[in-house]
Amino acid sequence: MIERDDLAAWLRLLETPAIGRETARRLLAAFGSPHAIFDAPPVALKELLTAEKASALRSPPPSLDALIEATWQWLAAGEQRHVVALGDPAYPRALLETADPPLLIHAIGRIALLNVPSVAVVGSRNPTPQGAENARAFATALSHAGLTVVSGLALGIDGSAHDGALAGPGSTIAVVGTGLDRVYPKRHLKLAHRIARDGLMVSEYALGTPPLAAHFPLRNRLIAGLARGTLVVEAALESGSLITARLALEAGREIFAIPGSIHAPQSRGCHALIKQGAKLVDSAVDILEELRFDMPEGAPLAASTPSKEDPVLAALGHDPVTLDALSARIGWPPAELSARLLELELSGDVARLPGQLFQRLVQA
Amino acid sequence: MIERDDLAAWLRLLETPAIGRETARRLLAAFGSPHAIFDAPPVALKELLTAEKASALRSPPPSLDALIEATWQWLAAGEQRHVVALGDPAYPRALLETADPPLLIHAIGRIALLNVPSVAVVGSRNPTPQGAENARAFATALSHAGLTVVSGLALGIDGSAHDGALAGPGSTIAVVGTGLDRVYPKRHLKLAHRIARDGLMVSEYALGTPPLAAHFPLRNRLIAGLARGTLVVEAALESGSLITARLALEAGREIFAIPGSIHAPQSRGCHALIKQGAKLVDSAVDILEELRFDMPEGAPLAASTPSKEDPVLAALGHDPVTLDALSARIGWPPAELSARLLELELSGDVARLPGQLFQRLVQA
Numbered sequence: 001m002i003e004r005d006d007l008a009a010w011l012r013l014l015e016t017p018a019i020g021r022e023t024a025r026r027l028l029a030a031f032g033s034p035h036a037i038f039d040a041p042p043v044a045l046k047e048l049l050t051a052e053k054a055s056a057l058r059s060p061p062p063s064l065d066a067l068i069e070a071t072w073q074w075l076a077a078g079e080q081r082h083v084v085a086l087g088d089p090a091y092p093r094a095l096l097e098t099a100d101p102p103l104l105i106h107a108i109g110r111i112a113l114l115n116v117p118s119v120a121v122v123g124s125r126n127p128t129p130q131g132a133e134n135a136r137a138f139a140t141a142l143s144h145a146g147l148t149v150v151s152g153l154a155l156g157i158d159g160s161a162h163d164g165a166l167a168g169p170g171s172t173i174a175v176v177g178t179g180l181d182r183v184y185p186k187r188h189l190k191l192a193h194r195i196a197r198d199g200l201m202v203s204e205y206a207l208g209t210p211p212l213a214a215h216f217p218l219r220n221r222l223i224a225g226l227a228r229g230t231l232v233v234e235a236a237l238e239s240g241s242l243i244t245a246r247l248a249l250e251a252g253r254e255i256f257a258i259p260g261s262i263h264a265p266q267s268r269g270c271h272a273l274i275k276q277g278a279k280l281v282d283s284a285v286d287i288l289e290e291l292r293f294d295m296p297e298g299a300p301l302a303a304s305t306p307s308k309e310d311p312v313l314a315a316l317g318h319d320p321v322t323l324d325a326l327s328a329r330i331g332w333p334p335a336e337l338s339a340r341l342l343e344l345e346l347s348g349d350v351a352r353l354p355g356q357l358f359q360r361l362v363q364a
Numbered sequence: 365m366i367e368r369d370d371l372a373a374w375l376r377l378l379e380t381p382a383i384g385r386e387t388a389r390r391l392l393a394a395f396g397s398p399h400a401i402f403d404a405p406p407v408a409l410k411e412l413l414t415a416e417k418a419s420a421l422r423s424p425p426p427s428l429d430a431l432i433e434a435t436w437q438w439l440a441a442g443e444q445r446h447v448v449a450l451g452d453p454a455y456p457r458a459l460l461e462t463a464d465p466p467l468l469i470h471a472i473g474r475i476a477l478l479n480v481p482s483v484a485v486v487g488s489r490n491p492t493p494q495g496a497e498n499a500r501a502f503a504t505a506l507s508h509a510g511l512t513v514v515s516g517l518a519l520g521i522d523g524s525a526h527d528g529a530l531a532g533p534g535s536t537i538a539v540v541g542t543g544l545d546r547v548y549p550k551r552h553l554k555l556a557h558r559i560a561r562d563g564l565m566v567s568e569y570a571l572g573t574p575p576l577a578a579h580f581p582l583r584n585r586l587i588a589g590l591a592r593g594t595l596v597v598e599a600a601l602e603s604g605s606l607i608t609a610r611l612a613l614e615a616g617r618e619i620f621a622i623p624g625s626i627h628a629p630q631s632r633g634c635h636a637l638i639k640q641g642a643k644l645v646d647s648a649v650d651i652l653e654e655l656r657f658d659m660p661e662g663a664p665l666a667a668s669t670p671s672k673e674d675p676v677l678a679a680l681g682h683d684p685v686t687l688d689a690l691s692a693r694i695g696w697p698p699a700e701l702s703a704r705l706l707e708l709e710l711s712g713d714v715a716r717l718p719g720q721l722f723q724r725l726v727q728a
């Protein structure tokens with residue numbers, strides 16, 4: 001538990017606009033703590049800082065006291081609320097291996113999750129229904145394998161990933177780009193509360209920080225940095241998920257991508273990543289093998305296993321297929337096949353498209 | 365043009381059951397020609413062969429004379445019919461770099477195609493409609509780029525690949541597992557005749573050879589061996605296309621694979637190949653770049669280029685999507701989007717699925 005005067009010194013260091021994280025880390029390395037930085041004689045600071053920065057450090061921003069008080073009240077309002085500083089035993093070791101570790105982390109929930117093995121699951125805010133389902137199924141499978149799922153609480157893939165992780169026995173971390181007294185997007189308010197209770201909400205931003213566009217790519221470095229590997233489920237070219245993947249690569253972590261149709265814009269980012277060396281995964285087992293994690297027996301694998309299921313469903317592709325082609329594929333007479341397809345249509349497993357085409361709808 | 369007595373000696377060497385291709389190549393290396401092998405004194409053969417094989421070589425099989433006569437008549441029946449032996453100037457140089465080059469090639473069509481740059485396009489006999497369309501579109505694009513498309517005349521991907529290649533300015537080679545006086549499968553009789561006229565039909569099997577299961581994997585080594593690279597369009601696990609890909613790898617050629625849904629059995633083989641190092645391709649340009657071939661300006665690329673096309677189609681995924689998700693994705697009001705979707709449905713570009721889902725249908 002952080003002391004009030006330590007919290008005050010950390011916030012003062014972070015809230016001094018002229019001092020960036022890199023300068024702050026340099027000062028911390030030289031003086032040992034924020035207190036020591038502020039107690040240092042001007043001559044000692046001069047050696048490390050420009051006159052301008054040294055002067056900025058001497059005058060706390062006017063809003064600082066209110067922020068300290070608000071943060072202190074926020075911490076006091078619940079046992080599960082934490083502020084973890086660089087050097088704190090609870091600080092995530094995985095972030096220490098990255099190029100730009102945050103100085104202070106706000107968190108609500110199970111703080112121990114900061115130091116358990118995790119995998120990031122990220123992707124498009126506008127996924128296909130199948131993409132969202134894949135995110136959920138992979139997250140559940142990873143959760144079963146004992147891996148915590150890290151994501152960004154965004155709409156689409158992120159939300160499905162958190163949800164899927166909580167559906168399994170494991171947990172999830174949401175790294176957000178706002179202060180922890182706010183929830184963005186609003187549509188995920190309920191999900192954020194579930195994560196705060198059963199998982200962990202994390203932010204490096206001070207309370208009250210609104211959703212600023214510039215924060216989201218920075219937030220992505222924490223998602224990538226916390227996790228042993230990053231799975232991109234669906235992503236367009238030039239999307240934020242590709243930034244997360246690049247940051248994971250820079251942090252020396254594994255990158256995984258789920259392939260899809262070459263005609264789907266939501267798969268292009270994943271295909272680009274695979275071309276650049278990301279590992280193609282078609283089952284959560286691929287991720288576990290790469291990370292040397294074992295899958296418990298009987299746990300879901302997050303991919304269809306056609307040998308064990310309905311032969312018609314197994315033979316139906318993801319693309320629309322004609323009755324004749326399907327009949328040729330599985331060797332059933334068309335009449336029999338037609339009857340079975342009707343059953344599958346009624347059970348919601350198959351869709352009938354114009355032109356006597358049939359398509360499988362894959363659900364969890 | 366092969367001489368009748370040379371043809372007779374080659375066929376006698378090939379038709380001697382105890383002498384396999386490897387022994388035959390060893391004998392040819394020692395004696396220089398089939399004639400010289402049969403003229404060699406028994407003592408010279410003894411050094412290279414077991415007594416049993418040497419004895420087999422002295423007694424031509426009873427059916428040999430009929431085969432020689434039939435092959436000679438077959439050759440005489442058309443200018444485009446060829447028998448090309450190892451060492452012949454028309455023999456494909458690409459096959460000489462492989463572990464097991466055929467000794468004699470029967471061919472009908474444009475014999476010069478044996479020595480032009482080519483790419484193999486292979487895959488499932490039971491593809492999805494989209495898979496067949498992808499095979500056709502990639503083959504047409506390769507044809508435009510000046511590459512000849514090699515495949516195996518099988519139903520499904522092979523047929524679409526030949527067809528797509530002939531639709532472009534380039535050509536195609538069908539390597540078959542039967543004698544060239546037969547067509548298998550029968551359904552491709554018309555296609556085989558088109559290829560014999562505008563491309564090249566190739567077989568290493570003697571006239572009259574029926575479609576034997578054992579010949580097809582062997583035939584695949586010629587498909588892989590003729591081509592600079594092999595593209596697997598769709599393939600189940602444990603399929604013949606994966607054998608072709610392995611043979612291409614052994615011959616030091618490039619392997620390309622088109623990804624698809626992780627739930628599609630027809631994509632599993634492609635995904636397995638990509639995991640093993642095959643190059644993921646989502647456009648023919650990927651293949652041309654790898655083979656250092658230029659794409660002529662204005663030629664089709666065999667993959668959608670969303671930036672140039674209808675924004676609604678570009679944003680519609682390959683998986684079903686809701687009106688709301690699509691509206692959020694492209695920023696159109698639902699009413700306007702709904703009207704446009706109806707138009708696209710009527711033009712056959714979009715299918716409306718149960719549950720207000722929309723899906724793109726991609727055609728050439």
